[in-house]
Amino acid sequence: MGQEEKTKWSLNTVLLLLLFIVFAVFALFPLVTLTIASFKPAQELMRFGLNLKISPEIFSFKNYTYLFSGKSLYLTWYTNSLIITAVFTGLCLFLSSMVGYGLAVYNFKFRNVIFALVLVTMMVPLEIIILPLYKLSISLKLINSMWGVILPFVVAPLPIFFFRQYASGLPKDFLDAARVDGTTELGTFFRIMMPLMAPAFSSMAILQALFAWNNFLWPLIVLRTNEQLTIPIGLATLLTPYGNNFDMLISGAVMAIIPILMVFLFFQRYFIEGMTAGGVKG
Structure with a gap:
């Protein structure tokens, strides 16, 4: 009985952890997208908008x-x-x-x-x-x-x-x-x-x-x-x-x-x- 409760508790913990990870991804997605866009020139933003595409050749600290x-x-x-x-x-x-x-x-x-x-x-x-x-x-x-x-x-x-x-x-x-x-x-x-x-x-x-x-x-x-x-x-x-x-x-x-x-x-x-x-x- 104790082993079953331990297994059930572990499963619940994993499911809860996965749920929190999903929430964290949704919460951090706009912030990550904004941070990546801040290193791109204005022309790139006008052409492709906000996205997660990382292009080292156009990345720079000029904006900052x-x-x-x-x-x-x-x-x-x-x-x-x-x-x-x-x-x-x-x-x-x-x-x-x-x-x-x-x-x-x-x-x-x-x-x-x-x-x-x-x-x-x-x-x-x-x-x-x-x-x-x-x-x-x-x-x-x-x-x-x-x-x-x-x-x-x-x-x-x-x-x-x-x-x-x-x-x-x-x-x-x-x-x-x-x-x-x-x-x-x-x-x-x-x-x-x-x-x-x-x-x-x-x-x-x-x-x-x-x-x-x-x-x-x-x-x-x-x-x-x-x-x-x-x-x-x-x-x-x-x-x-x-x-x-x-x-x-x-x-x-x-x-x-x-x-x-x-x-x-x-x-x-x-x-x-x-x-x-x-x-x-x-």
Whole structure:
């Protein structure tokens, strides 16, 4: 009986592994195709489109050399996106975690009302609030600046909800012990609660960095000059009615994948744990 169960378990494992391999192939196929195309000249792409054909005689690094040669603004766009993503993600995690932690730990008047407003805000589409945000940005003189892209969304409802749910499931004994030892409320948050919320920070870091890096609509409205553009908008400017720079577009898109991939690989250790715990606690 034990041998039969072992054989059955091994068969199930093999079938599951094959299924995951199939999914991985489908997921990686566009990325591999894009990477191969990034080493081809524009004429080859126009003639044959995207394909997996590898021809050593036409392969070159000219597309990547041109991107960072200073002849284009790609490096400027890349730098802008990196700065906006890093600043936005850091501020969002810091401020949203404090708000979510406060809603979860402290009992004060209208706490539930405030949390309900956070939930309502999550249901409002961005398109509805674009005009008021735009008018506010003009009043605060944030147009055509990185802060105009960062500040309107730096305290977002989704991270607040997530941190609140996660903090609600943390043991309150740590708080009581810290207060008995005379630790301040801020000291308790930074020294004790933040390390316990590491999985939540990792999950939100990936999601918020992805949002900031891929954000297109709001930066398109706020940013005016070519030197202030981000990667998504800058690459979109390469497609015009007068000609399309497919070689630069594709190689630029491949390079744009690297930062967010590094963020995921760095934080993926706690990603599943944080998403699961944050979704069921509270």
